[in-house]
Amino acid sequence: MQRLMLFMMIGLGLVLPATASAWWQDDWRYRKQISIDTTPQGMPLSQSLGRTPMLVRLHTGNFTFDGIGEKGADIRFVAADDQTVLNHQVESFDPLMGIALIWVDVPQVEPGQRQDIWLYYGNQAAPATSNGQLAFDPDYTLVYHFDGAASAPPRDTTAYGNHAQTVPGTFIDGVVGRSMLFAGQPLMLPASPSLATGPGSTFTFSAWLRADQLDGERVILARREAGNSLLVGVSQGVPFIEVNGQRSQPGLPISQGQWQHLALTADGSLLSLFVNGREATSLASALPGFSSAIAIGADVPGMHSTAQGEGQGAAAAEDASGQDEAQASSMVASRYQPFIGAVDELRFSKVARPAALILADASAQGSESKLVAYGVDEEQSGFGFGSLGFLLKAVPVDAWVIIAVLVGMMFQSWIIMIRKSRSVARVSHSNEIFRELFERVGTRLELLADDPHLPQRLEDSPLWRLYSVAVREIRTRREQGADTTAISGATIEAIRASMDGVRTRELQALGSKLSTLSNAIAGGPYIGLLGTVLGIMVVFLGTAMAGDVNINAIAPGMAAALLATAMGLFVAIPALFGYNRLVTRNKEVGADMRIFVDEFITRLAEVHGEDQTPGLPPRLDARVEAKHATV
Secondary structure, eight states, X not given: OHHHHHHXXXXXXXXXXXXXXXXXXXXXXXXXXXXXXXXXTSXXXXXXXXXXXXXXXXXXXXXXXXXXXXXXXXXXXXXXXXXXXXXXXXXXXXXXXXXXXXXXXXXXXXXXXXEEEEEEEOOTTOOOOOOHHHHSOTTEEEEEOOOSOTTXXXXXXXXXXXXXXXXXXXXXXXXXXXXXXXXXXOEEEOOOGGGOBOXXXXXXXXXXXXXXOOSSEEEEEEEEETTEEEEEEEETTEEEEEETTEEOOOOOOOOTTSEEEEEEEEESSOEEEEETTEEEEEEOOOOOOBOSOEEESSOOTTOOOOTTSSHHHHHHHHHOTXXXXXXXXXXXXXXXXXXXXXXXXXXXXXXXXXXXXXHHHHHHSSTXXXXXXXXXXXXXXXXXXXXHHHHHHTOXXXXXXXXXXXXXXHHHHHHHHHHHHHHHHHHHHHHHHHHHHXXXXXXXXXXXGGOTTHHHHTTTOHHHHHHHHHHHHHHHHXXXXXXXXXXXXXXXXXXXXXXXXXXXXXXXXXXXXHHHHHHHHHHHHXXXXXXXXXXXXXXXXXXXXXXXXXXXXXXXXXXXXXXXXXXXXXXXXXXXXXXXXXXXXXXXXXHHHHHHHHHHHHHHHHHHBOOOOTTSOSOOOHHHHHHHHHO
């Protein structure tokens, strides 16, 4: 029982608002705990990610959007030391829809750890500090979130400013915010020094893709210059890498109409293609040198491969006798169809990103990420508010009165259960000690009464008190001159009556206060229901007076009203379990007392019984039997 009470107290402590640790700055009223979990309980990683732009996806299921500044301007991310401010970029923030997408620059992500950061907000005077140039490390040379105006080319988040030159399609919902829908025209990226690559240099390209058509050979990325070419695409749904006409071996196909993460890395001697964070194929080749423009979603317009390096297309050009150079080039270009589908979160890096980071991006940027976990919201005072706090704020005064009554009943019942459980435990332990001593008494029934230390040692034992009253009855009669060597049946019955009286009082003491638990079991839910009814009445009355019947207007009040019923059940359920447990243990103690009374009276009749009379126990002293035999 004590363990049960301890567990319930711990559970109540977890439900109650948690106490916050050190606060970063007093000007920020609220904060929220966010954990990056690379343990087996989250997203297990085998390698360090290093510096990582981590996506924080806020929605009404993990964030309240109350008390935060306009467009999330007051958002700050602070490391676990409550001192180090982390760079971040707000990609989108819509409190009406209840969704926000924020990129946080986490300095180091190690495997097998749970790293906490804090999201601070609630400072209306704070200026916006969202900055994608700082949120993404300098090795990112291009990052498109596709979060700009619908008619404008996508803009680069990084400091390199590699903004797109064309608008190939429309914007639609993607994996992370908005994405671009391609319908046959390429997205042209500028020929800038930051996007140039030297021969054998390192490079990373990654994006989320939704392929709506997989027939034929379709280009996802194309770059051509001075006879060199780099193509990334899908052939009959199978992703491939092609460098100067040399193509990678086929890997696993991608699925049509589903979002999948695609990444290409070049480490100087090997190009690897990843699908959903797993390596799908590779090509043993160095990356050629490029300083030209890059096409996304189709081949480079007006650029055609040379006869030496486009595989089957080049062979077709050589065999096309009598055709001019333009026709041969047209044959080469016709091999590749444009990508039809959507692209989201397009990135270029001038380094080869590790496979662990690509896997983390593919796993953490989706809606079902286990890498990022969200804790409770806390107020500057140190008490959490979150969903529970806003629920408590919506509770009306009359419901608070009911809840206060229920809280009083809860603590009263818990105190009674704890005290009664300890009392019964002491009684059972003392009874065990007395049992062991009484088993050695034999026919010397008054032996234990002569030990001066036993009364203190056995003060919690009702069996000792039954024994004491029986011995006291025998000695009282002896002191009054009665012959106790041959006790009559009437005297034995009188002693039994005295023991029964003590047993009744002991049972009453064991059962005391249990009626309070009965009241908590029976009355708690009804009192809680009363609070719920009153709360719902207030909610509907206020709604009718305000003329607002939308769900957002009545849901908080309804939830707060139901809190009273939940509190009533929280009072009744532990009391029910505790009551049943105490009644069972009391019955066990009562059975021990009844058995002891029968045993003691039987031994008394055996040792001091005068004769067998109706109502006496069947076991008599051998001397009494001999006397009757003589007669």
